[in-house]
Amino acid sequence: MKVDEKQIDHIAALGRLKFTDQQKKIFIGQFSKILEYVEKVKSVDINKIEPLVHTFDQHNVFRPDENKPSLTREQALSNAPEQTKGFFKVPRVIE
Amino acid sequence: MGYEIIIGLEVHVQLKTKSKMFCGCLTGFGARQNTQVCPVCLGLPGVLPVINKQSFEYALKAALALNCQIADFTKFDRKHYYYPDLPKNYQISQYDIPFSHDGYLDIKVDGKTKRVGITRVHLEEDAGKLIHPEEKESQYSLVDLNRTGMPLMEIVSEPDMNSPEEAHAYLTSLKEIMRYLGVSDCDMEKGTLRCDANLSLRPKGKKELGVKSEIKNLNSFKFVSKALAYEAKRQAELLEKGERIIQETRLWDEAKEVTRSMRSKEGAHDYRYFPEPDLEPIRIDEKWLADIRKTMPELPEARRSRLITQYGISNYEANVLTQEKIIIDYTEQALLKAKEQNVTLASVTNLTLGPVFKIINKQKIEFSEFTRKVPPENLVSLANELDKKTIVSTMSGVVLDEMFTSGKTARNIIKEKGLEQVSDKNALEPIIEEVIKNNQKIVADYKGGKKSAIMALVGQVMRASQGKANPQKVKELLTKHLG
Known part of the structure; x- marks a missing residue:
């Protein structure tokens, strides 16, 4: 399965990423190889195999509805590139 | 189209x-x-x-x-x-x-x-x-x-x-x-x-x-x-x-x-x-x-139908009372107590729909605060006083207000404040004579054939008695006087 530049652009847009033409060429090759590998996997007959949703054979792992201390606001914001008045500050997004 | x-x-x-x-x-x-x-x-x-x-x-x-x-x-x-x-x-x-x-x-x-x-x-x-x-x-x-x-x-x-x-x-x-x-x-x-x-x-x-x-x-x-x-x-x-x-x-x-x-x-x-x-x-x-089902309350629609059949309340009353679970839980506890004590159920629902809602809206409080101050049994005792006609029905709001603020029972408030309904002819006569004397125009209307004018006079007597006069008795005495 061959990946084209349009698909690379779509994936980049979804991830809010920008690629150079040089990078796009590299990714076309790499993505195509990954998909070829997946095609190969898909050729295996799995008709009699139950779909696996998790690699651990565990279920119903819960925690009780109890409160634990949160971070302080200073801690919460400490990784933020920008902040103001206790908020994270981000480039304007508007609908 | x-x-x-x-x-x-x-x-x-x-x-x-x-x-x-x-x-x-x-x-x-x-x-x-x-x-x-x-x-x-x-x-x-x-x-x-x-x-x-x-x-x-x-x-x-x-x-x-x-x-x-x-x-x-x-x-x-x-x-x-x-x-x-x-x-x-x-x-x-x-x-x-x-x-x-x-x-x-x-x-x-x-x-x-x-x-x-x-x-x-x-x-x-x-x-x-x-x-x-x-x-x-x-x-x-x-x-x-x-x-x-x-x-x-x-x-x-x-x-x-x-x-x-x-x-x-x-x-x-x-x-x-x-x-x-x-x-x-x-x-x-x-x-x-x-x-x-x-x-x-x-x-x-x-x-x-x-x-x-x-x-x-x-x-x-x-x-x-x-x-x-x-x-x-x-x-x-x-x-x-x-x-x-x-x-x-x-x-x-x-x-x-x-x-x-x-x-x-x-x-x-x-x-x-x-x-x-x-x-x-x-x-x-x-x-x-199954464990979760056990914790589920009766749902609003089912509850409405049951209330209508079990207590004979109207569709409208059921709708208003079941809007919030806490209100109907309270009212139903009161209704059950009323049944035990042979108190009229309508007296209870009328109290909830009237004076109780009035207090909630006027004081802008949560219903839970009301239920803490006036538990269901106290509401039933007030309904009982109304049934027995100890007080005039229009006084129920006054008594309930006091029950809410003081936490006292209806009985005590009625006694302390002397709110009992007055039906005694001797007590009512002087008030009636006074009202007739001061309202000659209305009396003339009545005598001239406008029978409904008597209600204005009943109202005057009620006011003069601070709401305590028995309205039926007042009307009866007035009719006699004017007859």
Whole structure:
């Protein structure tokens, strides 16, 4: 399965990423190889195999509805590139 | 050409847990921004979410109440999208195996019952809140992540509603049920209930659905009705002109009272769902469901029918009294006590619907505060005094006000304040003579044939007796005097 530049652009847009033409060429090759590998996997007959949703054979792992201390606001914001008045500050997004 | 309106609703209900869905952060409304966050809900690397059992059981309860099929196996999935309200860049939600599906809700519109299908109910985590500064030139948005990771239940209906009124009834009924179950406050103002609507038109008699628009920003029950009515009209006008409806998302603009197109920069959504590897799947067995069913209260509609047959109250009374569970719980306790003590049931319901509601509204208090000060047995004792005609019925408000403020019983208040009804002829005569003397014009009207004028005189006597005179007795004595 061959990946084209349009698909690379779509994936980049979804991830809010920008690629150079040089990078796009590299990714076309790499993505195509990954998909070829997946095609190969898909050729295996799995008709009699139950779909696996998790690699651990565990279920119903819960925690009780109890409160634990949160971070302080200073801690919460400490990784933020920008902040103001206790908020994270981000480039304007508007609908 | 006539069109049929087709409406489906997508409702998000925030579950009323103490802690968030996957971490121990508080869930209170109105906290200072970014103070109820931790590494898990901030989506910091290396953290592990763990499902809050209460949130899952609340959701199961809600789905059972909506007559849903419960899956015996369910899992969570990652829904990917890049937006600053979602620090992980994916939302933990449910995709192809929701925990419940195929339910229904019976709604009542104009006295008729209609069944609205529920496609599915699933659980997910909420996103944060974005604030866009008013000034157009400001190049930034602000993010508060307190709401991130709150347990959210999505209830998707079938496109079974055919008018804004039906959509409104569906929402009202949904809210009522959730509040009865105690799983959510469903307060649209606080965002604990949010609603998106899909609306399309189809020519009457046709089978296939028309192109729909999705309407967002419906922040109150009133907006929902108004926005849907507007959107139906807008689409009908376009179709009349021979134009096509575009499938799009539209925002309700309350100031202008229109829906307007929400231009989205991103093309078609591509959420790239896959199973959430941080969470193990869930198996739901019959025993678990049976345990949950045991904790479910009688639901509003069933309760209304039962109240009508068990206590002989009217449809209207049942509707008003069952709007909130706490009110009908209180009233029913009082009704049961009244039955035991042979007190007239109507005296009890009249007290709740009249003076009790008046106190709640006037004092702007929660019903729970009222029940603490005036327990059901005290209300019944007041009803008993009314039955025995110890006091005039119009005095019940005065006595109840005093019961609420002082916590005393009706009996004590009536005694202390001397509020007993006065039926004694000797006590009433002087007042009646005085009133007749001072109201010669009304007396003349009465004697001239205007029989209803006597009520004005009864009113005067009542006032002169500070509301304590027995009105029947007063009328009787007046008639004699004037006869």
